[in-house]
Amino acid sequence: MNLTATTRQRWAWAFYDWANSAFITTVVVAFFPIFFRKYWANGLPSEDITWHLGTANALASLSIMLLAPFLGTVADQGGIKKPLMAGFVTLGVCATLGLTIVGEGQWQWAMFAFVLAVVGFLGANIFYDSLLVDVAEEKTFNRVSALGYGLGYLGGGLLFALCVLLTQQPDWFGLADTTAAVRWAFGVTAVWWAVFSIPLWWWVRERAPKQAVRPPFLTLLRQSLTQLRDTFRHIRQLRVVWLFLLAYxxxxxxxxxxxxxxxxxxxxxxxxxxxxxxxxxxxQFVAFPAALAFGWVGNKFGAKRGILVGIAWYMVLTVLAARMTQAHEFYWLAAGVGLAQGGVQALSRSLYASLIPQEQAGEFFGFYNMLGKSAAILGPLLVGGVGALSGSPRLGLLAVLVLFAVGGFLLWKVPRR
Incomplete structure (x- = not known):
C-alpha cells in the first residue's frame, strides 16, 4: 500500500468521528435533554425527568453491553465490520429522524426513539474502533486515534453552532418557532451523520478474515459463539488486558x-x-486542539500517563462543579472538560489497540465497548438515584468521584505491555 492510499484511509476513518460526533453533541448532550424536559415530558416532576433521562441512557448502554462481544466476534470471523457498522449507522440515523415527528407530551415515544438512536451510535462504534488496526500501525495509534477525536469535536462543534443559530433565530430560516427549529436540528443532525460517513465506506479497507471463503451466516454464528468463548478465556489469561478493561x-x-x-x-x-x-x-472547540495535543503527549510520555493526568483533572472538575452557583462558572468548567475529554478517550482507544492481538481486533473491541457501555449504566443511574434520594443534584454528581478514583488506581496498576 502506497503512502497516499494509507493517508487517505486514515483520514477517511478519522472523518467518521466528524460525522457521528454531531449526534452526541447536538442530540444526546444538548437538545434532547432540554427538549425532553420542556416539551415531551412537560408537567412531570423534575426528579422524574432526570430519572427517565438516566434510564434511557442506561437502556441503550445495556443493549450494547449484551451485543458488543458477539457482534465483534461475528465481524472478525466473517470480515464484515463495515457491513455491520453500516446497519447500525442506518438504525441511528433513522431513529434520529424519528425524533422529528414525536408530539408534545409523548415522552415514552421520545425515549424509545432516543434509545434506538443511541444503540445505533454505540453499535457502529464497535466496528469503527476496531478498524483502527486496519488503517494504522501500532506506532501511529495515538496520533490517528487523536485525529479522529479532534475531527469529531470540530465537526460536532460546527454543526452544533449551526443548530444553536437555528433555534435562536428560527425566523431567519423560515421556521415558525423554536419548537420547529429543534425538530429541524434533529433532522439536520441525522443527515450530517449519514452524509459524512461516506468517506469511510469508499476508502477504508478492512483486513481479510482468516477464512478465505466466508461461510454461510448460520455457520458464521456458530463459529462466532465458539470464538467468543475462546476470546473470553484469552482475556482472562492476559492480565494486562483484563486489568486495563476493569480500569476503563x-x-x-x-x-x-x-x-x-x-x-x-x-x-x-x-x-x-x-x-x-x-x-x-x-x-467542543477547546476539545479539538486538546485531543490532538493528547496524541502528542501519548507518543512522548505514554498513553497510560496521559490518561492518568486526564482522570485527575476530571476529579478536580467534579468537585468544582458540585460547588458552583453561577452560570459563568459553568463556562470555565466546560473549558476544563474540553481540555481532557477527547484526550482520555483517544488515548484509551489507542492504548487498548496496542495491548490486543490485532487479528482479533473486532472481538476484543467488542469487549472494550461492552465494558465501556455497561459502565455507562451505573453512572447516570447513580447521579439520578442519589440526587432523587437526597434531594440534592450536587451529591449525585459527587458520587462520580468514586468511579474516577477506582479507575485511576486500577489503571496505575496496568503494566506497560
Missing part, C-alpha cells in the same frame, strides 16, 4: 456520565438554556 470500566463511566448528564444538571441548578448551550460550544 470505572473511569470511562465517570467521563460518560459527566457528558450525558451535564446539561440536565445545569437545568436543575436553574441555569438558563443559552448559558448551557454556550458552555457546550466552549467544550
Amino acid at each position: 470500566w470505572f473511569y470511562i463511566d465517570g467521563l460518560d456520565t459527566i457528558v450525558v448528564m451535564s446539561v440536565d444538571y445545569g437545568k436543575t441548578l436553574g441555569f438558563p438554556d443559552d448559558s448551557l448551550i454556550k458552555a457546550l460550544l466552549i467544550t
Whole structure:
C-alpha cells in the first residue's frame, strides 16, 4: 500500500468521528435533554425527568453491553465490520429522524426513539474502533486515534453552532418557532451523520478474515459463539488486558456520565438554556486542539500517563462543579472538560489497540465497548438515584468521584505491555 492510499484511509476513518460526533453533541448532550424536559415530558416532576433521562441512557448502554462481544466476534470471523457498522449507522440515523415527528407530551415515544438512536451510535462504534488496526500501525495509534477525536469535536462543534443559530433565530430560516427549529436540528443532525460517513465506506479497507471463503451466516454464528468463548478465556489469561478493561470500566463511566448528564444538571441548578448551550460550544472547540495535543503527549510520555493526568483533572472538575452557583462558572468548567475529554478517550482507544492481538481486533473491541457501555449504566443511574434520594443534584454528581478514583488506581496498576 502506497503512502497516499494509507493517508487517505486514515483520514477517511478519522472523518467518521466528524460525522457521528454531531449526534452526541447536538442530540444526546444538548437538545434532547432540554427538549425532553420542556416539551415531551412537560408537567412531570423534575426528579422524574432526570430519572427517565438516566434510564434511557442506561437502556441503550445495556443493549450494547449484551451485543458488543458477539457482534465483534461475528465481524472478525466473517470480515464484515463495515457491513455491520453500516446497519447500525442506518438504525441511528433513522431513529434520529424519528425524533422529528414525536408530539408534545409523548415522552415514552421520545425515549424509545432516543434509545434506538443511541444503540445505533454505540453499535457502529464497535466496528469503527476496531478498524483502527486496519488503517494504522501500532506506532501511529495515538496520533490517528487523536485525529479522529479532534475531527469529531470540530465537526460536532460546527454543526452544533449551526443548530444553536437555528433555534435562536428560527425566523431567519423560515421556521415558525423554536419548537420547529429543534425538530429541524434533529433532522439536520441525522443527515450530517449519514452524509459524512461516506468517506469511510469508499476508502477504508478492512483486513481479510482468516477464512478465505466466508461461510454461510448460520455457520458464521456458530463459529462466532465458539470464538467468543475462546476470546473470553484469552482475556482472562492476559492480565494486562483484563486489568486495563476493569480500569476503563470505572473511569470511562465517570467521563460518560459527566457528558450525558451535564446539561440536565445545569437545568436543575436553574441555569438558563443559552448559558448551557454556550458552555457546550466552549467544550467542543477547546476539545479539538486538546485531543490532538493528547496524541502528542501519548507518543512522548505514554498513553497510560496521559490518561492518568486526564482522570485527575476530571476529579478536580467534579468537585468544582458540585460547588458552583453561577452560570459563568459553568463556562470555565466546560473549558476544563474540553481540555481532557477527547484526550482520555483517544488515548484509551489507542492504548487498548496496542495491548490486543490485532487479528482479533473486532472481538476484543467488542469487549472494550461492552465494558465501556455497561459502565455507562451505573453512572447516570447513580447521579439520578442519589440526587432523587437526597434531594440534592450536587451529591449525585459527587458520587462520580468514586468511579474516577477506582479507575485511576486500577489503571496505575496496568503494566506497560
